[in-house]
Amino acid sequence: MTGASGPKPLSVTETPIPGLLVCELPVMSDNRGWFKENWQREKMVALGLPDFNPVQNNVSFNTKKGATRGIHAEPWDKYVSVASGRIFGAWVDLREGRTFGRTFFTELDPSRAVYVPRGVGNAFQTLEDSTAYTYLVNDHWSAEAQSQYVFLNLADETAGIPWPLDLAGAEISAKDRVHPRLSDVPPMPPRRTLVLGANGQLGKALRKALAGRTDVEFAGRGELDLSDPSALAQVDWKNYSTVINAAAYTAVDDAEGSGRADAWQVNGAAVAELARLAQEHHLTLVHVSTDYVFDGARAGHPEDEPFAPLGVYGQTKAAGDLAVATVPRHYILRTSWVIGEGHNFVRTMAALAERGVSPSVVDDQIGRLTFAEDLAGAIVHLLDAGAPYGTYNVSNEGPSMAWADVAREVFVLLGKPGDRVTGVSTAEYFAGRSAAPRPLNSVLDLDKLRATGFTPPPAQERLAAYVAGLADRERAE
Template sequence: MSVEFGKQLVVAETSIPGLLVVDMPVHGDSRGWFKENWQRQKMTDAGLPDFGPVQNNISFNDAVGTTRGIHAEPWDKFVSVATGRIFGAWVDLRDGPTFGTVFTTEIDPSRAVFVPRGVGNSYQTLEPDTAYTYLVNDHWSPDAAYAFLNLADPTANIPWPIPLAEAEISDKDKQHPALADAAPVAPRKILILGSNGQLGRALRAEYGDAPHVEYASRAELDVTSPDLDSARRWRDYGTIINAAAYTAVDTAETPEGRAAAWSANAAAPAALARIATRYGITLVHVSSDYVYDGTSETPYREDAAFSPLGVYGQSKAAGDLAVATTPRHYIIRTSWVIGDGNNFVRTMASLAQRGINPNVVKDQTGRLTFTADIARGIRHLLENEAEYGTYNLTGDGPAQTWADIAKNVYRLTGHDPSRVTGVSTTEYFSSVVGPIAQRPHNSTLDLSKILATDFIPQDSAISLAEWLVHQRGGDF
C-alpha cells in the first residue's frame, strides 16, 4: 500500500458547498506510519467545522471493487481511510440550487473528506483489505430522514474506475432511485419560540410558511417546562430563535412576578443553551437595554458591563450570560420595542384620537425598535453566518425621549403635539399605587457592530411614520 508522507494539514473547498477535502500529515518509517485522524484544535484552526463527533465507525472491505452508497444522512461525517485506497464520490442531495452537484477524489490515509449533512456519500475500493472509517456527530435513528441515489444514475454520471457491472454492490444499493426521483434532504429546522408575541408575529411575517420553519407559542412549547429536554427531537433543529420572555417590568418587582421573570428570562434560556450545546444548534436570544442602569453618557456598546436596576433587567442579564455559554449563539440586544400588539405608539395614537392630553416621560432617552427590523436583522445574521456573539439592534437615527416620540405620534396622526406634556419619571409615577421598577435614563445602544455586518436598520422616525400609515383606518 502506498501512502503519501510529509503533507501539510490543508483544508480545501470543493464544488459542493461545505464538502471539504483535507490533506493530512502522515509520519512513517520502516515500522509503518502514524497520523492524527482527528485533532480538534489543529483541524478547526485549519478550517474544518467543529462538528462534535459522537461516534466512530469502520467499514472493512476485503476485495477491490467493493462499492457502497450513495447515502445521505441527517448528520455530518468525517471520512478517511485507515488502510488501503478508495475512489470517493459525493452528490449534493440537499434541497437547493446545488442539488445534484458531484465531486470525486481518491483517498488514501493521507487524505480525508468532511461531508456535511445531506450530501450523499459513496466509495469504491481500489485496494484489497481497505478499512474505511468515518466519524459522525449523531447516532443512527429509525426516525431520521435519509436520502439515497443510484450509483449508476446517468445524470450524476460518476466515473467509477471499476465498471459497476464488475463491482461488488449490495442488492439494496442497486435499488436506490435516480436523481430525478430522489427525495432532497431538507435543511435542519428553525424553531421560533414565543411565536404569538409581537416579535414572534414579526418573525412569522419574515419567514412565512417555509417548510423547515416551525413556530411554537407558549401553549405549544413552554420554555419553562422541566420537560424541555424531551419536548422535541432536538437533533433535527439547526436554529432556535427565542422570542419568548417575561416583559411585565413592574410586576416583576412582586414576589409572584419575580419568580416568573427569573423562570422565563433566566432559567429557560439556560435550558435552551444546554440543548443548543448538546445538539450543535445555533441559539438566537433577544436581550434588553434593561441590563444597563442607563447612567452612561454615550450609547452602550455590546461589551458594556451589566448593571441592571430591577428584577426584569437582572433576569435578562442572567439569561444573556447563560446563552453566551453555548458556542453558536446570537444575543440580540434591543430597546423600546414596537410591533403588532399593545405598545407605546398604539397607546399614544389612541389617546390622541380620543382627545386626551397625556403626561409623558421626558428624561428617558433611546430609540424605538420595530419588530420587523429585529426579525430582518436576525435573519440577516443567520443567513450571512455573521460571527457569533452579541449584537445591538435598534432603530437608527437620533435618540429621543418618550415625550418626543409621543409628540411625533400626535403630529403624524393629525393632532397638535403641544397637547403632550413632558414630565420626569418621578413625576409620572408619583400617583401610581404598587411596585414600580426603576428605568434606565439612557437606553441608546451603539449600532456599529451590526452595521459592520452590512445590516442597515431603518431610521426609527421613518419606521414610526410607516407604522402609523399602516395602522391608519384601524382601531388604535
C-alpha cells in the same frame, strides 16, 4: 504519504459540492510504518473545516478489493478517511436545492480525508484488499435516524460515477443494488428554523420577514410555552439548525412581585435550557435581550458593557444572556423600546390623542425606538450574512428621545397639539405606585451592527409610517 521532501502539508480544499471538503493529511513514515493525525480539531478548523463536534467513530473493514458501499445520504455530518488500503470515493449532493445531483469523485489513501455535510450521498469502492475505511459522525446512530436516510443507486446514469471496477462483478449488498435512480430520489430537506414567541410583536414581524420560507416553523405560546419547564423536552431538536427565541416575560412591574417566578422561568431557566440544547444539538441560537440589563448610568451602551440591572426583569434577562453566550453559535440582539403589531406605547398614545386626553409622560428616560420589522430584519441579516457570532445592539437610527418626546410626535402626526403632552420625571410619574426601577438612558451604540452591513432606518421615519398605518392595522386585527 511521505515523499522525498517529507510529508505534504495539511490543507483543506473545496469541491464542486457546497460544503464537501477534501483534507490533505501529513503522514510521517519510517522503517516501522507510518503515523498521521487523522483528526486534529484546532488545525483543521483554522483551515476551514467545520467544527462539527463528532460523537461517534465507525470503522468499515473490507476484506476484498472491489467491495462497494453506498450511495447513502445521512442526517448528520461526517468525516471519512482510510486507515489502511485505498478507496475510490464518490459523492452526490442529494440535498434539496439547486445543487441536487452534483457529483465529486476522488481516491482516498491514509493521506487524504473528506468532510461530508449532511444530505450529501457517500459511496466508496475499495481498490486494495484489507482496506479499513473509517468515519467520524456528529450524531449517534439510531433506527429513527436511519429512517431519514436518502439513497441513490450506485449505477445511476445521471450521476455517471466512473467506478474503477465494473459494478457487475463488485461486492455489493442486495439493498444497495436496488436503490432508486436520481429521478425518483426525494431530496433531503434542510434542517429547519424554529421561531419561539411567534405571536408577540417581534414574532409577528418575523412571520412577515420569513414568509414563504418552507424551512421555518413558528411556535407561539399555545404551541410551546416557556413558562412550562417541560415544554422544551417535547421538541425533536435534531430536526432544527437554528432557533430564534423571540419569547420573553416582559411585564416589568409584575416581575417585582407576583410575576417574579414566571419571569425567572421564562427569561432565565428556559433560556438556560435552550442554551444547553443548542450546544447538545449544534444549533445556532438567536436570542433577544434588552436595555434593562444596564442601569442607564451612561449613554451609548456598547455590547461589552458589564451588566448592572436595576430590577428583577433586567436580572432575569441578564441571566439568560449569560447562558446564551456559552453557546458556540449564538447571536444576542440587545434592543430597546420595541414597537410592532399589538399593544405598545405608540398605540396607547395614539388612542389618548384621538380621545382628547392630555397625558403626563416621563421625560427623563432617554432612548431610541426599535421597530419590530427592523429588529426582525437584523436577525435575518445576521443569519443570512453569516456575521460573526456574538452580541449586537439593535435599535432604529436617529437622535435619542424621551418617552414624552415620542408621545408629542405621535400627537403631532395625528394632527393634535404636541403641547397636550406634559413631561414629568420618572419619580413623579410613579409616585405612590409600585413600579420596577427603569434605566434612565437606554441609548445603544450601533457601530457593531453597522459594521455587518445593516443600518436600520431612522426611528422618526418608521414612527411616521407606523402612525399613518394605525387605522389599517386596527382593521386587520
